[in-house]
Amino acid sequence: MLSGLRVLEIGHFVAAPFCTRLLADQGADVIKIEPKTGDPVRQWGEMVDGKSLWWSMHGRNKRCITLNLKADRARQIVLDLVEHCDVLVENMRPGQLAKLGLSAVSLRAVKPDLVICHISGYGQTGPGRHRAAFGLIGEAVGGLRHLTNHAPGEYDLPPVRVGVSIGDSVAGIYAAYGIMGALWRRDRGEKGEGGLTVDVALTESVLSLMEGMLPEYGALGKIKQPTGGAIATAAPTNAYPTRDKLWILIGANSDGLFTALAKLMARPDLLENPDYVGNAARVRHAKALDADIARWTAKFDSVDLMAMLEEADIPSCKAYTAADCAADEQYRVREMIREVPDPAFGMNVLQAGVVPHIPESPGVIRWAGPDVGAHTDEVLSGVLAISAAEIEALRREGVV
């Protein structure tokens, strides 16, 4: 879908590289600039022979070049590359890029309609823009962490992380959306209109997902509280235990589905219990109802329970682990689980497929995350026509 689009990434960690993974998956030519020490994600998570498995997916489809951005000559190379690019994506602290001599003014002097996408913790403006921000801070300041917990007073445990740096990845998808929107405007706009800037904040990306949280607080003073595995407005819907110590999610909150569930449980009395008649009553008595259901689910192994629920057409599934995802037939058929050859490991690496799926132009995983600087020569000679001798000199001088 995006072949013919060229993107320069001066990114590290999760948010900006995740954004460019999405663009590269759809066919864009992403040129990623790293220092010789490489993006820190190359050292994150489980490693084999000193190489991160995560990187195999995070860096895929990109052309990786090294540049020492503190060298004057490197700054000129960035500007030369920008001339050949549609988009620049970066996630340094706000202002840092300008300090390196790469302000928007300098960048647009060589490429007036360049789309510039900044990703940061708190955004490019405002009194808090310089604060240090990790993914966890986006998640917490966006309001998500507080809600990821059991109900207040139930266990008094701290809220939990959602298991991935969700603040970063949500910001990365927003960035990809903003970039494509800005390119649409560019190609539609009057000639001479400059390129747009996309200013993505981790905190704001999370805040934008919070549904009724702000409207309800503003109008009623209601502070949204966590509800464990349940949903505040529908019951029963939760994770329930099985005999083999797994968790099965069941969503049976319409009257029809609840009737089907009660029947399956051989508990017609539940349907006559006034506490459980209608969703509103069930929500008020959700704790007792969930306990009733959990006592029933705990009698079965997950395989049997799942089969019974599917037979009764009640929305349900396991809380999938990595192994469940890898084995899922639907994912396999849709190529959402792929084996990607990775010479760094001398084997195939299991990776998620390309999202979203575009049937007429499905994305391609052309290669796994490359080594640091793997494409330096190719990009400098192919895009900028710098000679081999000159590249050698740049290498000696520590510029590349």
Next chain:
Amino acid sequence: MLSGLRVLEIGHFVAAPFCTRLLADQGADVIKIEPKTGDPVRQWGEMVDGKSLWWSMHGRNKRCITLNLKADRARQIVLDLVEHCDVLVENMRPGQLAKLGLSAVSLRAVKPDLVICHISGYGQTGPGRHRAAFGLIGEAVGGLRHLTNHAPGEYDLPPVRVGVSIGDSVAGIYAAYGIMGALWRRDRGEKGEGGLTVDVALTESVLSLMEGMLPEYGALGKIKQPTGGAIATAAPTNAYPTRDKLWILIGANSDGLFTALAKLMARPDLLENPDYVGNAARVRHAKALDADIARWTAKFDSVDLMAMLEEADIPSCKAYTAADCAADEQYRVREMIREVPDPAFGMNVLQAGVVPHIPESPGVIRWAGPDVGAHTDEVLSGVLAISAAEIEALRREGVV
């Protein structure tokens, strides 16, 4: 940014309407088709006078028309509207749209380069495509729910929900990205190339965020497990209690930050404890280290603790509630917290701002979520030039 773009939504619940909120926020003209009973979200969450506060934000900036899609005449009106639209977004069960006489072939017969975006639980193809799917199922089958929990064996509580329908909203952002990518291709492609299809699945949208989960399972057989508020690869980073019963997030996992924290805690002994020298050792002993830190944080009220941590330049924040988000100065300065006049409530409704922020072309909240059918006459007469008498007849016949 997106003025001049016209989008038809046949959506309900969260995913498709969230996608079109993002497009409308950036200036697209979104025409939302509802049955006369309205989108169920109009009845979700806290209500005032029978009207959902969440809807005020979820439906904002859209033009809402009613159509009884089972009426033949309605099908023709949809096709007439499609002729004037760039994009169709829908999230019915796969195949349902075709059953209503609105297959891709029929739609593209009137608008050959229409971008069609389907959002569903499991995608438009494959053996599992017809399974019922709520947001919670996307979250669970994507692998996120399993990870949103305390470490195995610690409390044996069920995994928790992240507090919002994250499977839906992440799918909605992916859809917005895919749509803008497809439009970029359309405007760049050869004349006569058809429009692209964007096939977004909730499950796949979540799976794509799971970082090293699949590569590590494939190569090492390692099944990623939840880690509570901690991160498996860095320590200390967690939520810690305060004397006033709040949770403060602290990320002090580099050696420099950990030194600063130990100093602030007046615990130089921590720096000499071999269990805590280097991130790898700290990760191995994270539980003990977190307990040490928690004993310290619990002595202070959150305000004092936050001030001390900020003074020491240690990344930290509260787990923001609705009230904290609403009061945050950075959000206010960047207009990420807005008071939107809503005639349905006769007052301003507190809403999140427009993400991502495009400084040269900031999105505008033109109006809050409208009543069912508020724009039926305006759209039928303005876009399709249907006369007032004809609209009256359609209304009598129950078509609109």
